[in-house]
Amino acid sequence: xxxxxxxxVQCVCINDDFGCAQVGSCSIxxxxxxxxxxxxxxxVEARDEMICLxxxxxxxxxxxxxxxxxxxxxxxxxxxxxxxxxxxxxDIEIFRKMLTPAGRIPVDA
Numbered sequence: 458x459x460x461x462x463x464x465x466v467q468c469v470c471i472n473d474d475f476g477c478a479q480v481g482s483c484s485i486x487x488x489x490x491x492x493x494x495x496x497x498x499x500x501v502e503a504r505d506e507m508i509c510l511x512x513x514x515x516x517x518x519x520x521x522x523x524x525x526x527x528x529x530x531x532x533x534x535x536x537x538x539x540x541x542x543x544x545x546x547x548d549i550e551i552f553r554k555m556l557t558p559a560g561r562i563p564v565d566a
Contacts, residue, residue, distance in 0.1 A: 459508045459536045462501045467542040468510075470494045475534060483521040483528035490515065490534065495542055502533065509533035 462468075470490035477484045490496055490512070497513040511517045511533060520529030 461541040462536050466498045468539040472538040480528045481526045482523045485519045486532040487519045508536040
């Protein structure tokens with residue numbers, strides 16, 4: 458069960474195999490999340506046994522216009538294809554180690 462998805466939460470795409478709807482040469486979605494892309498959740502919807510997401514960075518309604526036709530629709534993405542973004546705390550310890558020669562005692566200035 459998804460407990461992290463909520464509007465405003467940032468997440469990372471971990472599976473970009475979303476599939477598409479196709480009619481003739483037209484297909485949607487025209488824009489999908491890419492692996493490791495960071496996105497901000499806009500809406501969360503329960504559909505059957507899926508938790509579906511929309512994102513601030515991707516238009517919810519997408520359309521494809523070709524000479525032989527038109528296809529448009531509302532696009533939702535399954536939450537299992539994403540994980541919450543884990544922001545690391547700023548840690549300057551690595552820089553202190555780089556500035557302290559081996560064998561010396563670090564000094565706070």
